Amino acid sequence: MSLSPIAYADSLRIGTIDFVSPDEIKVLLDIEAPDAVALNTGTPRPFPRINGYVLVPSDQGHLVAQVEWITVERSQYPKRKGMQDFGLVDLPYPLRKMSLNPLGCLIYEGQDGDKDRYEFRRGVEAYPTVGDPVLLPTQSQLRAIVESGENRRVKIGISPLAANAEVRIDPDRLFGRHLAVLGNTGSGKSCSVAGLIRWSMDEARKARGGSDPNARFIVLDPNGEYANTFRDMSNVRVFAVEPGEDVEQLHVPLWFWNSTEWSAFTRASDRAQRPLLRRALREMRGGADLTEDLIFTLRRKISSILITLKSQVRNGDNYEGWKFGPKLPVFIEDLEAYGRDFPAQENGLSGLRDQLQELINRPNQTFRKQNGQTGYNDFPATAVAAVIESIQNYLDGIGGVVYQAGPNEDTPLQFDGGQFADHLESLASQENNSQFFDYLIMRIRTMLADTRVSRIAAGETHTTLADWLVNYIGDNQASNGSVTVIDLSLAPAEVVHIITAVIARMTLEALQRYRKLNRGKTLPTVLVMEEAHSFISRYKDNAEDQNTAAICCQVFEKIAREGRKFGLGLVLSSQRPSELSPTVLSQCNSYLLHRISNDRDQELVHKLVPDNLRGLLRDLPSLPSRNAILLGWASELPVLVQINALPEHHRPKSEDPDFWAVWSGQAQRNVDWAAIATDWQQTPPEEQNENNQAVGNAGEFDDDIPF
Numbered sequence: 215m216s217l218s219p220i221a222y223a224d225s226l227r228i229g230t231i232d233f234v235s236p237d238e239i240k241v242l243l244d245i246e247a248p249d250a251v252a253l254n255t256g257t258p259r260p261f262p263r264i265n266g267y268v269l270v271p272s273d274q275g276h277l278v279a280q281v282e283w284i285t286v287e288r289s290q291y292p293k294r295k296g297m298q299d300f301g302l303v304d305l306p307y308p309l310r311k312m313s314l315n316p317l318g319c320l321i322y323e324g325q326d327g328d329k330d331r332y333e334f335r336r337g338v339e340a341y342p343t344v345g346d347p348v349l350l351p352t353q354s355q356l357r358a359i360v361e362s363g364e365n366r367r368v369k370i371g372i373s374p375l376a377a378n379a380e381v382r383i384d385p386d387r388l389f390g391r392h393l394a395v396l397g398n399t400g401s402g403k404s405c406s407v408a409g410l411i412r413w414s415m416d417e418a419r420k421a422r423g424g425s426d427p428n429a430r431f432i433v434l435d436p437n438g439e440y441a442n443t444f445r446d447m448s449n450v451r452v453f454a455v456e457p458g459e460d461v462e463q464l465h466v467p468l469w470f471w472n473s474t475e476w477s478a479f480t481r482a483s484d485r486a487q488r489p490l491l492r493r494a495l496r497e498m499r500g501g502a503d504l505t506e507d508l509i510f511t512l513r514r515k516i517s518s519i520l521i522t523l524k525s526q527v528r529n530g531d532n533y534e535g536w537k538f539g540p541k542l543p544v545f546i547e548d549l550e551a552y553g554r555d556f557p558a559q560e561n562g563l564s565g566l567r568d569q570l571q572e573l574i575n576r577p578n579q580t581f582r583k584q585n586g587q588t589g590y591n592d593f594p595a596t597a598v599a600a601v602i603e604s605i606q607n608y609l610d611g612i613g614g615v616v617y618q619a620g621p622n623e624d625t626p627l628q629f630d631g632g633q634f635a636d637h638l639e640s641l642a643s644q645e646n647n648s649q650f651f652d653y654l655i656m657r658i659r660t661m662l663a664d665t666r667v668s669r670i671a672a673g674e675t676h677t678t679l680a681d682w683l684v685n686y687i688g689d690n691q692a693s694n695g696s697v698t699v700i701d702l703s704l705a706p707a708e709v710v711h712i713i714t715a716v717i718a719r720m721t722l723e724a725l726q727r728y729r730k731l732n733r734g735k736t737l738p739t740v741l742v743m744e745e746a747h748s749f750i751s752r753y754k755d756n757a758e759d760q761n762t763a764a765i766c767c768q769v770f771e772k773i774a775r776e777g778r779k780f781g782l783g784l785v786l787s788s789q790r791p792s793e794l795s796p797t798v799l800s801q802c803n804s805y806l807l808h809r810i811s812n813d814r815d816q817e818l819v820h821k822l823v824p825d826n827l828r829g830l831l832r833d834l835p836s837l838p839s840r841n842a843i844l845l846g847w848a849s850e851l852p853v854l855v856q857i858n859a860l861p862e863h864h865r866p867k868s869e870d871p872d873f874w875a876v877w878s879g880q881a882q883r884n885v886d887w888a889a890i891a892t893d894w895q896q897t898p899p900e901e902q903n904e905n906n907q908a909v910g911n912a913g914e915f916d917d918d919i920p921f
Contacts, residue, residue, distance in 0.1 A: 226349040228252075228261070229312075231270065231342055236316075239270075239279060239341075241348045243310040252350055259377070261350065262312055265830055265854055266375055267359055269349045270342045275321040276349070277342060278334065278359055278851070279314035280830065286310055314348075315830075316341065317851045320355060330354055334362035336850055353377055363850045368417050370410065370844075371855040381844065381855040385414050388848040389740050389783035392774060392801055396791045396819065397808025402840045403787050404866040406806060406857050407742060408443050410785070412864065415447065415696055429696040430688045430739040432721060434714055436748060438703035439866035446864075449695030451685065455670060455704040464700060465682070466713050468631050468671040469499075470720060472624035478765040479712050480657045487654050490645070494638040495623035497521075500616060509612055512556050516566075517616045518641060519545050520605045523598070532592035539580070539590025544643055546570050562608050569601050626679055626720075631662050631672055666706045670713060683724055686717070687739065711762040714749050715769045722773050725780040736781025741773065746786040747793040767795050774801035792818045804846035809837040823852075830854070 228247040233240035243262070252261035260266075262284050269276040287309050318336040325331060332355055351359065357379040366382035373379045388410070397403045411431050418427035426448055433440050441461065444450045453464040471479070473492045482488045497518065522545075526538050549567040553560045573593060574580060583589045609615045635658045642651035661667050686698055700717065702710055721741060728737045743749060750771075753764040760768075773784055774797060786802065788794055792814040799822065810816050811834075820831055823845060830843060830852050837843070840859065845852035875881035 226352070227347045228268070228350055229348045231344055231346045231348060232311075234341055234344060236341070238282075239314040239316060241268075241312050241314060243312060245309075247310070249310075259350075262310070263375065265833060267351055267356060268314065269320065269351050269355065270346055271349070272319065272342060273340055274319045275332075276319065276351075276355070277338060278317045278320050278351075280317055280852075282313040282315050282830075284310065284312040320351075320359060332358035332362070334359050334850055359851065360853055367421075368410075368414050369858070370406075370413060371857040373853050374856055375854050381849075381853060383844075383848050388804055389414075389738075389785070390778060391803035391847045392778070392784040393786070393804045393806065393848065394791070394799060394802040395785065395787045395806045395808070396810060396815070397789065397837075397842070398811055399789050400839065401808035401810075401837070402842070402857060403789070403808055404439055404744070405840070405860050406808070406842065407744070407785065407787050408440065408864065408866050409858055409860050411697065411740075411742070412444070412447070412860075413858065426692065427696055428692045430692060430737070431697045431742060432687065432717075432739065433697065433699045433742040434702065434717065434744060434749075435699055436702045436705075436710070436745045438701045439744065440699045441701055441867075443864060443866050444697045444699070447695075447697060449693075450697045450699065451695050452699045452701065453686070454701035455666065461701070462685075464670055464702075464705075464713075465677060466670055466716050467628070467677065467682075468634075469628050470626050470682075470716050471712065472719070474624075474760075475712055475715060475762075475765055478760050478762045479661075479709070480654050481761075482654055483650075486645075486650055490641055490651065491638065491654065492623045493521075494634065494641055497616070498629040498634050498637060499623065499625055499627040508556065510616070512552060512559060513609060513613050514616045514637075515548070515552060515640070516605065516609055518637075519548065520602065520609065520615060522641075523602050523605070526598075528595055529592070531595050533595060533598050535579075535590035535592045538593055538598075539574070539588075541645075542570050542574055548640070548643075559612070562611070566601075566605055566608060569604055573597055573601060628676070628678075631658070635659050635662065661709070664706070666704075667709050670705065670709065682720075687721060687724060709762075711749065711766040714743075715762070715766040718743075718766075718773060719769045722769075722777060722780065722782055725777075725782050729780050736779075738781045738783070740783045740785060741777075742785040742787070743770065744787050746770075746788040746798075747790040750786065750795050750798050751793050752795055767798075771795055771797045774798040791815050802846075804848035805844070807831070807834060807843045807845070808841070809839070810834040 227244065229241045229243040231239055232242045248261045250260070252259045262281060264281055264284065266281045268279055268281065270279060271277075316338045318334055318338065321333050321335060323331045323333050356377045360373045360376040360379040360381060363382075363384065365384040365386065368385055368388075369380050369382045371381045373381050393410075395403050395406055411433075415427055415429060418429060419425070421427075435441070438454070441452050441454070445460075452461045454461045455464050457463040473488075473495055476482070476491055476495065477488050480487075480491065482491050497514070522541065526533055526541075528534075546567055549563050549570070553563040553567070556563070574590075576593075576597070579591055579593070581589045581591065606615070635655055638651070638658070639655050642655065645651070662672060684694065686700075688694060688696070688698070702714065705713055718741060721739065725737055725739060729735065749763075750767050751763065753760075753767055770784070773782060777784055784798075784802075786794070786798065790812070791799065791810075792812070799818075805819075805822065807819060810819060816831070816834060819834065823831065830845075833843065833854065840857045842855055842857060843852060844855050872881055876883050
């Protein structure tokens, strides 16, 4: 026997409201309300259930609320409809109550065939009042709560609290406003990140009729987990410190580095070393587009002297002798050396050298200090101007001054790292305190001498900026693949933050220039940062010397603030959200929260969401693997989602180690330390054998030697 609509609606009633506030509604459950399984809606469903959904009739349709807690209170008498007080006022009677978080409204949109159609809208316009009934949602209403929303194109899982309704996301919302995937190690973060990329690409491929999507994902992988994750997808580009089969050499040229990154890496002091470093970069980049022939090399060296002379500060009509004088003998020595290196220019160089010597030889120009060193009186500006004019005329005769005009120190123009160190040393020798620059130059030379670093920063083959952008961000129409995996697992610790910062910054600046040249249109790109707490960690704002970790974090903070305007989305994956930069976290509009046990991390996550949603986050410590809470801009409402399962060969290499299987012999592990040592030391096997043999021979004792 079918029920009338009024009788059916009454059968869904489970209680009445007895307390209302903007962030909490308390409900007194009827005694007849289900206490384990609800059959009212036609399908068996657990009730009451934490984080489940209930409805309250309203003017717009139904108010949707989420169960935060359930409790039992004692009453003096039963409050069942139709029952009266039998005088047993001294006996307690159990009453069930629950607290609700209001989420939004469920609007009836008519029928689609023989099914009712509903739409969920976030936000509450009118709150219910005390005494209003509370209802169980039907199967179609429950699904509509989770499945409402436009452009929900990519399925990422199901909602066990909403009749296994499909949880779908809008890629524009998920990737366009930045996403943070947070959770303990082993909770399924890496699989979720890999799945979001793969499922999005699969749906885009279907929408294009089977052709590869015009998408760009750049995965920064510090643990080497994703190298084989997307192998079955066409044209996946994998770069690593040590190339191998289908893995290319990671190459981030040092001429990509801007002055801030150079300063952080070399730990240049702010007062003296950084200005000289920026000048050296500016001069090296200024000549990067010209042929480095002998005449050009000479022009660059003489131009450096000219720029130094012009940069000296005058005191009235004189150049200060204590500051200006010591530079002149250095210039004279340089000109003598240049004359030997460039015999064809010996006459012109000797004339310049003689003029500088005449400046020093002027009457009463020099004097002897008490310590025996040469002191200098002030130089008249007219005499110095004559020397500057002579050098200018000489340079005009051989092709003109280099470096006076041109790009700034941050423009990615190619130059040779070895020549950069030499040029910096040449500029340092012109300073009165050249010893202060020795450590700066040594850091650069040491870096270039390290084969691990030089393979990444220098490389055996020269690459152009355009080629790098094609290989790492993707060619036109993503014809060379939609995913780039950059394996940073073997990157030296001293450069890994700089390498990461340069890749992220170059990606952002490339997309900025794309929008500039394409009349405001953006090129959608997603930058994925695994183990984000290691690269986007908190730093001291007032620190004078910014280290490489701080520079790396600042790059990602800029991407978090400005990336959306240029089509660059950010996906962060971290197991320690409390260590992440607050700036970056606050700019993430969507969160996928896996199991989080640490109290500090839980406290931070609670601060990221509105007060009325914190009840849902109490589930975080007990979430099983593959389960997560999706909330924020990407979801119409906070929802507990069971993430789709990835096949074994599609998962990142982040599974837990199988200790017992190895200990008990169920899994075999053979070790060849010699092969590992050979790979580690980068030595040919035959040379390694010779070394081992030499060590073995050295350990043998000669019987004739007494001891």
